[in-house]
Amino acid sequence: MNDTTQTQSHLRSEARIAHGALHRLRQDLFVGAFAFRPMPPLEDAKVSRWVPWLPERLRHWARWLPHFAIGFFSVCVFLATLADADGGGSLRGLLVTGFSAVVAAGPLLTLFRPVGAYWLSLGAFVMSVLVYAGFSSPFVSVFGQSSFPTHLAVTVLVVLRTRPRLAIEMWLVTFATAAVITAALGRDLGDLPAVAVFCGVVLACAAAVRAWREERRQVVETLTVTAEERSRRTLLEERALIARELHDVVAHHMSVIAIQAEAAPYRVKDTPPELAMSFSTIRENAVAALAELRRILGVVRSADPDAFVEHDPEAPQPTLAGLDALFDSLRSTGLTVESVITGAPRPLPQGVELSAYRIVQEALSNALRHSPGAEARVEISYVLGGLGVRIVNGPPSRLAKPSPGAGHGVLGMRERVQMLGGELTAEPTEDGGFEVAAFLPVVRTTGGENTVGGKA
Numbered sequence: 053m054n055d056t057t058q059t060q061s062h063l064r065s066e067a068r069i070a071h072g073a074l075h076r077l078r079q080d081l082f083v084g085a086f087a088f089r090p091m092p093p094l095e096d097a098k099v100s101r102w103v104p105w106l107p108e109r110l111r112h113w114a115r116w117l118p119h120f121a122i123g124f125f126s127v128c129v130f131l132a133t134l135a136d137a138d139g140g141g142s143l144r145g146l147l148v149t150g151f152s153a154v155v156a157a158g159p160l161l162t163l164f165r166p167v168g169a170y171w172l173s174l175g176a177f178v179m180s181v182l183v184y185a186g187f188s189s190p191f192v193s194v195f196g197q198s199s200f201p202t203h204l205a206v207t208v209l210v211v212l213r214t215r216p217r218l219a220i221e222m223w224l225v226t227f228a229t230a231a232v233i234t235a236a237l238g239r240d241l242g243d244l245p246a247v248a249v250f251c252g253v254v255l256a257c258a259a260a261v262r263a264w265r266e267e268r269r270q271v272v273e274t275l276t277v278t279a280e281e282r283s284r285r286t287l288l289e290e291r292a293l294i295a296r297e298l299h300d301v302v303a304h305h306m307s308v309i310a311i312q313a314e315a316a317p318y319r320v321k322d323t324p325p326e327l328a329m330s331f332s333t334i335r336e337n338a339v340a341a342l343a344e345l346r347r348i349l350g351v352v353r354s355a356d357p358d359a360f361v362e363h364d365p366e367a368p369q370p371t372l373a374g375l376d377a378l379f380d381s382l383r384s385t386g387l388t389v390e391s392v393i394t395g396a397p398r399p400l401p402q403g404v405e406l407s408a409y410r411i412v413q414e415a416l417s418n419a420l421r422h423s424p425g426a427e428a429r430v431e432i433s434y435v436l437g438g439l440g441v442r443i444v445n446g447p448p449s450r451l452a453k454p455s456p457g458a459g460h461g462v463l464g465m466r467e468r469v470q471m472l473g474g475e476l477t478a479e480p481t482e483d484g485g486f487e488v489a490a491f492l493p494v495v496r497t498t499g500g501e502n503t504v505g506g507k508a
């Protein structure tokens with residue numbers, strides 16, 4: 053009983069496998085066989101990589117080189133088939149010309165309807181076998197005419213244009229058809245097994261090339277998505293870093309507002325209740341804003357539920373006054389730094405000074421990392437409309453070591469400048485160095501206070 057059950061189970065499994073194979077065969081070769089699937093031209097990047105010596109005007113036409121090559125091959129097939137056939141009378145010559153056109157249409161049709169091209173080529177092959185079996189004497193083999201090599205070329209093109217699985221399916225259909233025709237004509241199998249093996253190897257190579265191209269395309273897509281995700285993640289990290297640093301700036305001002313609002317009623321004798329209530333409301337709103345700012349910053353800065361465990365929120369943020377200490381620290385590592393200040397130094401908003409300090413710090417770190425042995429020059433310009441920062445370094449004097457950093461320092465500097473409504477340029481210099489130039493706008497209000505980006 054158990055043996056019978058196991059046998060029935062194996063038979064059902066084999067039946068399911070056979071049914072699935074037939075279903076895939078039907079989906080691949082029959083459903084939508086003549087659907088319009090035009091072959092796209094080559095990408096501009098591939099053309100530039102393959103024929104970089106070609107003039108720019110001709111590169112547009114070079115994108116259609118595969119189409120031209122297949123069209124030229126079809127013309128050669130038409131002429132070869134026409135030359136191999138003996139035209140004889142006018143009617144027979146007309147038939148031979150029509151047959152040659154059908155054979156040559158197979159490769160050309162792969163540009164638009166690849167699976168339909170296979171069926172057209174297979175039909176031309178069967179037609180050639182029947183025609184030459186009736187008119188040629190002696191008839192040696194069903195593979196003795198030019199229609200079969202053309203059919204093999206068509207199957208290769210179809211595999212390269214569709215999917216590797218079609219190589220097995222078309223191979224089975226083709227040689228099953230050839231075996232049936234050979235048996236129907238009463239011919240010996242002859243070279244049928246050898247030709248089947250040869251064609252199997254050719255189609256396997258074409259399927260391998262197609263699979264490799266598909267895998268490479270997926271890898272390129274994956275790398276592109278990964279690079280975009282890395283860039284997006286780096287951008288978010290830079291913005292979180294900026295938010296983390298500006299927290300102290302905003303928190304300081306909000307704390308001053310809260311303290312002043314709390315102390316104001318005690319500085320005025322017989323403070324009206326309405327005024328005291330207003331100051332109390334100001335203080336409550338300032339304290340609430342501080343709490344909300346702290347809560348939001350804890351979410352932005354990291355996944356750590358306690359964002360201030362490892363960082364002291366009372367630690368002061370660096371300003372332009374700390375640049376000398378930064379320069380001394382970098383000089384101790386071997387970087388030659390020259391500092392120049394133009395204009396009359398004046399107090400600036402904390403956000404501007406913090407961003408300027410970080411831009412200088414990042415630019416000098418990049419110079420130390422990517423241009424070892426180079427000299428750097430830092431220019432701080434106090435101008436009427438804001439603050440100008442320029443950092444330029446010369447070419448490296450020795451080979452730079454590979455850096456494990458993310459390589460998005462310029463992105464962080466650009467984010468800081470855009471946040472303040474300024475402008476930044478970062479580009480290599482003609483002598484092989486690098487230059488970073490930024491302008492951070494600061495507008496002086498009528499009350500004598502500085503504001504960022506022209507907004508009070």
